Amino acid sequence: MRKNAGFNGLILCFLLPLLSCSRADLKLGFYYQSCPNAEKIVFDYVEKHIPHAPTLAAPLLRMHFHDCFGCDGSVLINSTVKNRAEKAAVPNLTLRGFDFIDEIKGLVEEECPGVVSCADILALTARDAVAVIGGPYWNVPTGRRDGLISNMVEALNNIPAPTFNLSTLQKSFASKGLDAHDLVLLSGAHTIGIGHCQFFSNRLYNFTGKLDEDPSLDPLYAANLKKYKCKTPTDTTIxxxxxxxxxxxxxxxxxxxxxxxxxxxxDAALTTTGATKAKIEQLVYGLLEVFFNEFGRSMEKLGRVEVKTGEEGEIRRHCAVVN
Structure with missing residues (x-):
């Protein structure tokens, strides 16, 4: 699969809307001359370590998703006395895997100082981590530059919330050039994900402010969650x-x-309209390979959202700190 990546990428560029492939100077093998071993260094590190920590694949994929409501590595930047960075935003407080990215960045810097962006390393790492645990593999055109700004409020305003209904979700995705099809496919990443009780406990204990449950949630499942996981409204269990x-x-x-x-x-919102529910049913009753292929196409599309290329931004020496 890996050796055909270039050819497959060219095909995808013809299949995707023209804007997706022309809006940024991303291309497969961007570092072929400037740092030919870059992608191998990333993959080798992931292949060595993820089998010993397979549950890290989901956080790395989630980190890439959160970064890609503007794919410029800004989610990796630490807060300072003068600036509360994206890491401080509520949706990002449960992110993990930053040390993993830093380790890979260090190895790449040893090979090619100041050449490969943190944004590209994050995109490649997320893809490789998913592939190593047996998930889909997708093309990752590279050439992203690292952003100079990381703002907590901006992240809070851009990252879709777990409380969104379908209309709000679609508007959020559409603002980044992603459609309802991408919404359903990218939500499929939750198959390896976890949630924290505090982000959905209202559905169990106080959905409308009357100490009631969300009627759209299976009552038997709700009872099970309250008995074994989210035992109180303030529980923080995973x-x-x-x-x-x-x-x-x-x-x-x-x-x-x-x-x-x-x-x-x-999640529940995805079944509230005929179109998105029909897509879910199509996936459930279809082949796993079809889901993998479609998920990969939506991930490549996500990876092009508001990237910085050319002379924009910088190539960060350390992913957590602007040069």
């Missing part, structure tokens, strides 16, 4: 989004949605 196969990139998440067992309101 819950697998695809219980039983949360370490396997499969169709389990979509099957749970059809059973009304998505833990976030944003």
């Amino acid at each position: 819950v697998e989004m695809d219980p039983g196969s949360f370490r396997t990139f499969d169709l389990g998440y979509y099957k749970l949605l059809l059973k009304r067992r998505g833990i976030f309101q944003s």
Whole structure:
């Protein structure tokens, strides 16, 4: 699969809207001359370490997603006395894997100082981590530059919240050039994801302010969550989004949605209209390979959102600090 990446990437550029491939100077093998071993260094590190920590694949993928509501590595920057960075935004407080990215960046810097961006390293690492645990593999055109600004409020305003309904989700995605099809496909990453009780406990304990449950959530599943996981409204326990196969990139998440067992309101929202629900049903009753291919295409599209290229931004020497 890897050796055909260049050819497949060219095909994708013809299949995707013209804007997606012409809006930025991203290309497969961008570092072929300037740092020919860059992608191999990333993959080798991921292949060595992720099998010993397979649950890290989901956080790395989530980090890439949060960064890609403007793919410029800004989610990696630390806060300072004068600036509260994206890491300080509520959606990013539960992100992890920053040390993993820093380790890879250090190895790449040893090979080619000041050449490969943190934004590209994050995009490549997320893809490789998913592939190593048996998930889909997608093309990652490179050439991103690192942003100079990381702002907590901007992240809070841009990253879709787990409380969003379908209309709000679609508007959020559309603002980044992503459609309802991408929304359904990218949500499939939740098959290896986890959630924290505090982000959906209102659905269990106080949905409308009357100490009631969300009627769109399967009552048996809600009872199970309250008994074993989210035992109080303020519980911070971790819950697998695809219980039983949360370490396997499969169709389990979509099957749970059809059973009304998505833990976030944003998950349940995907079944509230005919179009998005029909797409979920198509995936559930289709081949896993089809899901992998479609997920990969949406991930490549996501990876092009508001990238910086050419002379924009910089190539950060340390991912957590602007040069």
